Amino acid sequence: MKIIATLVVLTLSLGTIFAQNPGSAAKKQYTLSGYIKDAASAEELLYVNVWVEPLKSGATSNTYGFYSLTLAPGAYRLTFSYLGYQNISKEINLDRDLELNIEMQSDAQTLQEVQISDKKADEAVREVAMSRLDVPIAQVKKLPALLGEPDIIKTIQTLPGVTSAGEGTSSFYVRGGAADQNLILIDEAPVYDVSHLFGLFSVFNADILKSAELYKGGIPTKYGGRLSSLLEVSTKDGNARQLEAAGSVSTLAAKASLEGPIVKDKASFILAARRSYVDLIMKQIPDLKGTGVQFYDLNGKLNWKINNNNRFFLSAYAGRDIWKFNDDFQMDWGNKTTTFRWNHLFNERLFANTTLVYSDFDYTLEQNDALEGFRWDANQKEYSVKQDFTWFPSPKFTLQFGYQGTYRQFQPGDIRPNGENTIFKPTKLQARYALDQALYVGAEQKVSERLSMQYGVRFSLFQHLGPETIYTYANASDNVNYTITDSTRYKKGQVIASFANPEPRFAARYQLNNSSSLKFSYNRMVQYIHLLSNSTVPIPFNTWSPSSPYLKPQKADQVAFGYFKNLDKNTWEFSAEAYYKASDNITEFADNANIFFNEHIATEFRQGKSTSYGLELLLRRNVGDLRGFASYTLSKTDVTIPTVNNGQAFPANYDRRHSFNLSLTYDLSPRWSVGGNFTYATGRPITLPTGKYSFGNYEANLYSGRNGYRLPDFHRLDIAATFDPAKNKGRRWQNTWVFGIYNVYNRQNPFTIYTRTKQDDEGNVIGDGTEKEARLVYLFSVLPYVTWSFKF
């Protein structure tokens, strides 16, 4: 609470400092500012380009739809442009501070009638940021999806520089980083496990998403805490003009949402729910009584815009997977997040944003049995306060600065017997605590008409706190015969270990001409919390650990170069980026590490280095009847961990040399549109046995190197057609049918290879039981699906 009070005082005093006109001593300047929103729903639009003639300069709306420009008095022509929206031009005469709120019409509302303007978004070329990709949510819905459930994570896995471990998984790997190195935020709250049904689907209900941005590099100083990427997902604010209901039914799940004004144009709400119904079908099958698999997501958001200077929102998410087996075993897991945000405009040039965030991930395993019954709980919670400022002293200079503090609690496991005649005793692993703080400052400067730069630094401080008993081991890396030589009891709040790091960030854009630019970026990222997982795909039963005396923070340095070119009057975007990333203290584990319920997990940690480099090409078309992208990635990631693989470098689990993706949607007519995906990737590395040996009745595999083999290549084609039966302008009722086929040519794409004793299809051992065989597992054959959705 003290921190919050201090922040409020600081915030208020900063308001008076930054209210001073920086140019007052020299020439008088005025500020033009406002919010940009969607005309139909009053939803704020992020990253809208504001272009100022005759200055040939501009600004971009921030993540709250706010823009601010401070200019010399005079007459200007402003052009507002945004992907999928019609451009708006305004003539203004700036002779005082001016507030100009803009409402933009989306292309969709005007159907195909809009002619493509020749001044369409050229932001990919002009913005300083590189390695940043926005996920076109509207297009994701038209693309084919597994079982008809559109999923942004599945689309993200096809973007250049991103790989996946295989289909049916929700983890993604950015530029050679592990799955736990992505900071995934929903309305600024981190989500720790994005998977439903072990990754078949993600927790993001596409119907309520406003935007999703993936940063693979050049990450702003405002963000930190993960090495590889930032995925920032924002939900819709809710229609502030009229009540709207929508829903859909797919092969897998049903969704419904309701949004509308509470006070017209001032306050709005949105509520959304999604539920899978596999369990309801299973209930009808007598043999599967008590067995069921289910997931749900609930999203809610309240928005209140008191006036242009003060806005609040409260956003909450809760989702859960519940798996039951024959009434005697149940496992469930889920995330809960809450975000409260206050946007405050001190004056036209100083924008402040105060955010309180709570995030919780937990899982439970429960077995019902008189003897072997137990309930196992694990969770982690975090409480954050963030105070961010954006200062717009001139159109050539923007400054962002702020403070973030997070208190973390980790409860890696608590087992309580629940049987009357139990063989177990209550056992609880020590909880862990940490305080994570950062101060950041970042500037964006237009040095000349051609050169713009972003630079800044983030100072992060991480403290592993008590209460906890820390053991001293004779040899901390001996996971078999560890000997505890001493133990130290730390009191509540006492600092056990402390880590501080400056994280410099730099980016520059040099405009070659109107349609092309060169970009460069460097960033250092530090990650203080570590996922305790030694599998390729994390599972929901993996917990996290803070950096500690036995676990150093992970660090990464990345440089990237890019060439950006827009073609044919900005209707086509092309980019080429090359990167090199070197990471230190990458967290790995000893061979056969026991990462579940291990009080001495410190003895299983192995940290080392990883290097990755690659080339990413992207060609994208965002306007017109034909939209979509083609991407190609060439990349290599090697990991070197002392004692793992005899200290020799080995390819990372998700290292794929080549990957190619093509995603297209085409509007055939106002009623019909079609979409298709094609994906190709080099098979992921896998460790296969180089021999076997007999021990008793067992035949154990002998391995000679980590990830020495590769699965066969992965490729797949999916298609979909979307039908809008009656798209009348006047009618509010709209409904849409999507028909699709996943894996059109029925490719048996390898998921994994495992080995077993040679046996027939019934499981009877063939031969003397010493023979073994390798089994290739593949997930989805050709799968048709239908989704029906409505809106009114």
Next chain:
Amino acid sequence: MKNILFALFALLSLLACEKTIQLDLQQLDGVLIVEGSVNNQYQPQVVKLSKSRSFGSTGKAPVVSGAMVRVKDDANREFRFVEKEPGLYVSEQAFAGVAGRTYTLLIESEGKSYTASDKMNNIVDYDSLTYRLDEEEMKDPKDSARFYEVLLFVKEPQETEDFYLFNFYRNGKLENDEGRTIYFSEDKLLNGRIDGLPFPIYYAAQDEAKIEILNISRNAYKFYSDLAANLGNDGGMFSGQPANVYTNLSGGARGYFLVAPVATATLQVDK
């Protein structure tokens, strides 16, 4: 947790299809595989030596003959082993391992030396076995006539850190799911009384049920838990990365030299 992972993988397999494939694998020279033990019974103790072989090979493992095998304890007693059958080395004299003593295996074979040590723990103090009819199993037995459940009663000493290996026999035959399941446990989650824990297999009337409980060392527990992970690995997707099993042998050999007391209990299903 490992069982859950396996269940998860099995569940995923419902969605998935699979097929047997031929792997084009690197061929490596065989390494020495040791399967040796010293227990608390006064008897000739046994060490088996064999070689590893290629993954796709058929037939029994090639045995290693002509090795010199000895076991020493930490009281300077030495036991010589003689090759009774090819690859099967038996101590010249019968001896019983003594609780608290450390035993070291020394092997010289094909010009190389190998050693391994393990420590003898105290014997498990089990109570009794009983049996009962499992009515649900009787309705739909997996194996006809086998629907008797045998229950174990045993005390678990809470003051010591213990690790256990279990062997289940039916009429003298070891039943461990045809080499696919290993029954082992650590005691950190167990309370002091195990009352009526059912065997993992069913028995028919007149069957003889036998259990062996070995109180193994932490190293041996690591060996068996790694072996279970090695046998049940899914290719590193949800389970950890496939890896070699821990061994207590030095010199590049694999396998394990197990020193552990065996507690045995038998019961006749006298129906």
